[in-house]
Amino acid sequence: MKKAIVAKFAVSSLLLLSFVGCLPVAGQGGGRTVQVSGRKQKGILGEPFYDGPDRGITSNNLVGNASFNDGTSLPWTVSFTAPADGAAEVKNKSLCVNVKNRGLNNWDAQLRHREMVVKKGHTYVMRFKAFASASIRLRAKVGEQGPPYREYWVGNLKLDEKPRTFEGTFVMTTKDDPMAEFTFHFGGNLAFKAPQPFFVCFDDVMLEDTDFVRAAPPPAEAPPLVRVNQVGYAPQLVKFATLISESREPVQWRLRDSAGQDVSTGKTAVHGVDAPSGDSTHVIDFSRVDRTGTGFVLEAAASKSHPFDIGKNIYETMAADAFHFFYQNRSGIEIAMPYAKKPEWARPAGHLSDKKVPCAESAGCDYSLDVAGGWYDAGDHGKYIVNGGIAVWTLLNLWERSQHLGGSHALLDDGKFAIPEQGNKVPDLLDEVRWNLDFMLKMQVPDGQQFAGMAHHKIHDREWTALGLAPHDDPVPRFLQPVSTAATLNLAAVAAQGARIYRPYNAAFSDRCLQVAEKAFVAAQKNPKRFAPGGTVGGGPYDDVNVDDEFYWAASELFVTTGKDEYRNAMGRTPFFLKLSAHLQNAKEAGMASPMNWQETEALGTISLAIVPNKLSDKDRGQARSSIVAAAREYAAMVERRGYRVPIEYGTKNMAAWGSNSMILNNMIVLALGYDLSDDKKLLDAVVQGMDYLLGRNGMDQSYVTGYGDRPVRNPHHRFWAKQVSPKFPSAPPGIVSGGPNSGLEDPYVQAAGLKGCAAEKCYVDHIEAWSANEITINWNAPFAWTAAFLDEQAGKPRKSAAPTPTVNAKTTKQTKRKMQ
Numbered sequence: 001m002k003k004a005i006v007a008k009f010a011v012s013s014l015l016l017l018s019f020v021g022c023l024p025v026a027g028q029g030g031g032r033t034v035q036v037s038g039r040k041q042k043g044i045l046g047e048p049f050y051d052g053p054d055r056g057i058t059s060n061n062l063v064g065n066a067s068f069n070d071g072t073s074l075p076w077t078v079s080f081t082a083p084a085d086g087a088a089e090v091k092n093k094s095l096c097v098n099v100k101n102r103g104l105n106n107w108d109a110q111l112r113h114r115e116m117v118v119k120k121g122h123t124y125v126m127r128f129k130a131f132a133s134a135s136i137r138l139r140a141k142v143g144e145q146g147p148p149y150r151e152y153w154v155g156n157l158k159l160d161e162k163p164r165t166f167e168g169t170f171v172m173t174t175k176d177d178p179m180a181e182f183t184f185h186f187g188g189n190l191a192f193k194a195p196q197p198f199f200v201c202f203d204d205v206m207l208e209d210t211d212f213v214r215a216a217p218p219p220a221e222a223p224p225l226v227r228v229n230q231v232g233y234a235p236q237l238v239k240f241a242t243l244i245s246e247s248r249e250p251v252q253w254r255l256r257d258s259a260g261q262d263v264s265t266g267k268t269a270v271h272g273v274d275a276p277s278g279d280s281t282h283v284i285d286f287s288r289v290d291r292t293g294t295g296f297v298l299e300a301a302a303s304k305s306h307p308f309d310i311g312k313n314i315y316e317t318m319a320a321d322a323f324h325f326f327y328q329n330r331s332g333i334e335i336a337m338p339y340a341k342k343p344e345w346a347r348p349a350g351h352l353s354d355k356k357v358p359c360a361e362s363a364g365c366d367y368s369l370d371v372a373g374g375w376y377d378a379g380d381h382g383k384y385i386v387n388g389g390i391a392v393w394t395l396l397n398l399w400e401r402s403q404h405l406g407g408s409h410a411l412l413d414d415g416k417f418a419i420p421e422q423g424n425k426v427p428d429l430l431d432e433v434r435w436n437l438d439f440m441l442k443m444q445v446p447d448g449q450q451f452a453g454m455a456h457h458k459i460h461d462r463e464w465t466a467l468g469l470a471p472h473d474d475p476v477p478r479f480l481q482p483v484s485t486a487a488t489l490n491l492a493a494v495a496a497q498g499a500r501i502y503r504p505y506n507a508a509f510s511d512r513c514l515q516v517a518e519k520a521f522v523a524a525q526k527n528p529k530r531f532a533p534g535g536t537v538g539g540g541p542y543d544d545v546n547v548d549d550e551f552y553w554a555a556s557e558l559f560v561t562t563g564k565d566e567y568r569n570a571m572g573r574t575p576f577f578l579k580l581s582a583h584l585q586n587a588k589e590a591g592m593a594s595p596m597n598w599q600e601t602e603a604l605g606t607i608s609l610a611i612v613p614n615k616l617s618d619k620d621r622g623q624a625r626s627s628i629v630a631a632a633r634e635y636a637a638m639v640e641r642r643g644y645r646v647p648i649e650y651g652t653k654n655m656a657a658w659g660s661n662s663m664i665l666n667n668m669i670v671l672a673l674g675y676d677l678s679d680d681k682k683l684l685d686a687v688v689q690g691m692d693y694l695l696g697r698n699g700m701d702q703s704y705v706t707g708y709g710d711r712p713v714r715n716p717h718h719r720f721w722a723k724q725v726s727p728k729f730p731s732a733p734p735g736i737v738s739g740g741p742n743s744g745l746e747d748p749y750v751q752a753a754g755l756k757g758c759a760a761e762k763c764y765v766d767h768i769e770a771w772s773a774n775e776i777t778i779n780w781n782a783p784f785a786w787t788a789a790f791l792d793e794q795a796g797k798p799r800k801s802a803a804p805t806p807t808v809n810a811k812t813t814k815q816t817k818r819k820m821q
């Protein structure tokens with residue numbers, strides 16, 4: 001998460017194909033001056049900057065938003081390449097870009113409009129109004145949105161405080177460009193005299209092609225007022241829907257089967273305003289229905305829900321797909337059929353150059369390491385230890401649950417994943433996780449170096465690449481970033497966890513894991529305050545200046561694995577011993593109802609101490625277990641307070657944080673473990689309802705998972721699954737959860753989408769450029785896979801016992817573990 005997407009503009013050779021129009025300033029570029037024919041200097045109209053009726057906004061206008069009169073600016077978005085910085089806002093019905101830092105290159109600060117086709121032989125007319133708060137030059141162009149950035153038309157203009165109208169025209173003489181863009185550059189030297197900050201405003205922007213007729217938008221279908229889990233419900237688990245209604249009286253609901261026959265009816269319960277969504281809500285409880293089938297529809301208040309299933313298998317393929325996300329994001333190995341599942345998702349091995357990666361200048365070292373392999377973190381191609389750490393831990397924790405709490409491992413065993421390691425007698429979940437764990441081990445600083453034993457915080461590209469890039473095509477050099485205490489402790493924690501888990505399958509690997517873990521812990525103690533810097537370029541910062549929680553987590557994992565007193569003492573010295581807070585304590589999201597994230601990891605230690613047999617006293621383990629159950633009960637209580645019955649609340653400011661869906665998922669893990677430990681069915685019910693929210697029973701009527709539900713996420717932020725950017729790329733495979741609503745509105749796309757003032761759970765848009773609301777990451781899909789597998793198990797299928805590891809009967813295990821307390 002947290003990464004800016006900025007297209008890097010190569011210095012383009014100007015191909016001015018035809019230029020027959022007029023501009024206040026001659027277009028030029030590529031070292032040659034272009035003849036400008038036609039009338040001179042039209043368009044200084046002297047009118048006030050325009051906020052009257054729409055002008056130039058005809059059905060022939062390729063520009064999707066010309067007037068900004070409705071307060072939005074999409075599909076216009078700004079792009080700033082660091083150090084350039086700024087933001088756009090619609091003000092007085094025109095679009096103004098506030099430039100805090102102009103950057104180095106002309107294109108470092110720009111406003112652009114994509115999603116347009118420019119066709120051979122067609123004549124285009126541009127017209128727009130603009131002014132700036134200071135004298136600057138403006139480079140307007142129509143051209144390619146990616147390398148080599150050919151320009152079909154360009155105008156070099158002067159702006160000052162006086163609003164002016166500019167016009168130009170050209171004939172497209174080369175082949176059709178299905179991905180053209182209309183852009184305005186105002187960075188670097190174009191604005192070198194302007195005092196910063198300055199602003200540039202635009203209005204009534206036209207790119208007219210008389211041969212183009214904008215299709216009337218499809219009639220907007222109002223989302224149903226009855227919100228359901230669009231995938232379905234399990235026969236013996238709770239079944240809730242939410243009706244949006246301002247009625248103060250209960251209303252009748254009706255469940256119909258696919259033939260339209262009544263299955264069940266009842267009355268809603270009036271809930272009132274659900275603050276995080278802003279919706280007035282009623283709750284529908286149809287838990288008593290145990291009929292199975294497909295195509296059920298809930299009706300209430302003259303509105304019909306999306307159709308859904310009731311069945312025991314609703315989560316089976318979803319869980320498998322959620323695990324498969326990790327294979328699809330493997331670095332350093334060809335993603336090949338049949339494992340890729342569809343030819344469009346196959347690709348050559350990415351970043352083979354990671355076999356020899358030098359230190360970045362800021363890292364203060366002069367060696368290269370083989371850090372090939374691992375998973376790509378998210379929409380970008382970086383590999384980050386702290387995000388890898390919690391993702392690895394989460395997946396391994398699911399394995400440990402199956403070993404020690406009686407959870408099913410039917411989906412996790414050898415032969416269950418579509419991966420090359422199927423059939424090797426090692427559970428496929430452990431094979432998949434090892435792909436990243438191996439990479440993490442390689443990030444440890446070798447003996448003899450200054451920071452021997454510590455881990456490099458991350459490895460990533462020197463600069464951000466553009467969307468629409470397969471890993472093997474990434475041309476940007478990559479570097480090892482400085483070591484950090486947080487990364488070192490993450491490495492210690494998951495290597496210690498791996499040492500105990502992989503022992504039955506590979507003793508040598510287990511030994512190596514333990515050696516790396518112990519060495520890392522010592523190195524972190526020697527360097528307890530080496531923090532990763534914030535605000536980095538080319539990769540997310542993942543900075544964290546509170547590492548007491550990482551010390552506790554690493555010491556806990558080492559203690560569980562080794563039983564050594566030194567680790568018992570180290571974890572006992574922290575304030576976190578045996579505790580698990582239902583709310584984040586010191587992360588940026590402090591106060592949010594969530595137990596853990598990449599920045600705050602104490603819950604991970606307490607969970608391992610609670611569920612994996614270890615040398616703690618029964619009393620201490622009982623305390624750790626009570627902490628889990630108590631936090632779970634807090635989340636279950638939130639369900640009762642919410643009209644959408646989702647186990648989350650967003651603090652006193654009611655602001656959804658970045659990756660809010662992952663917070664719900666991590667709450668669901670604590671709920672599920674709490675249920676395992678207590679048999680309190682309310683906790684199980686809350687897990688079910690968390691998943692209902694993620695699959696459509698929410699204020700957006702959105703399934704936040706790709707490929708699942710009537711309205712699934714279609715355009716997550718990812719460089720390879722980038723069909724929305726170009727048909728050359730595939731769309732995303734199924735089973736991937738989006739980060740979801742984020743009140744912070746932290747990227748230019750959501751800022752342009754008119755979301756300002758949105759209710760917490762409505763700060764969302766399904767667009768590939770919306771990286772602060774619609775990214776996908778390993779540390780979010782890990783809890784999604786965990787909870788989907790848990791719900792598949794709870795959905796009531798008979799337990800399978802064909803497993804290489806001893807099958808554990810849930811009841812027996814629960815009895816055993818009660819004895820242990």
Ligand SMILES: [Ca+2]
Pocket residue numbers: 050051052067068069092093094203204
């Ligand atoms: Ca306007």
Ligand SMILES: [Ca+2]
Pocket residue numbers: 413414415421422423424425426427428431
């Ligand atoms: Ca295997």
Ligand SMILES: [Ca+2]
Pocket residue numbers: 544545546547548549550599600601
């Ligand atoms: Ca921390």
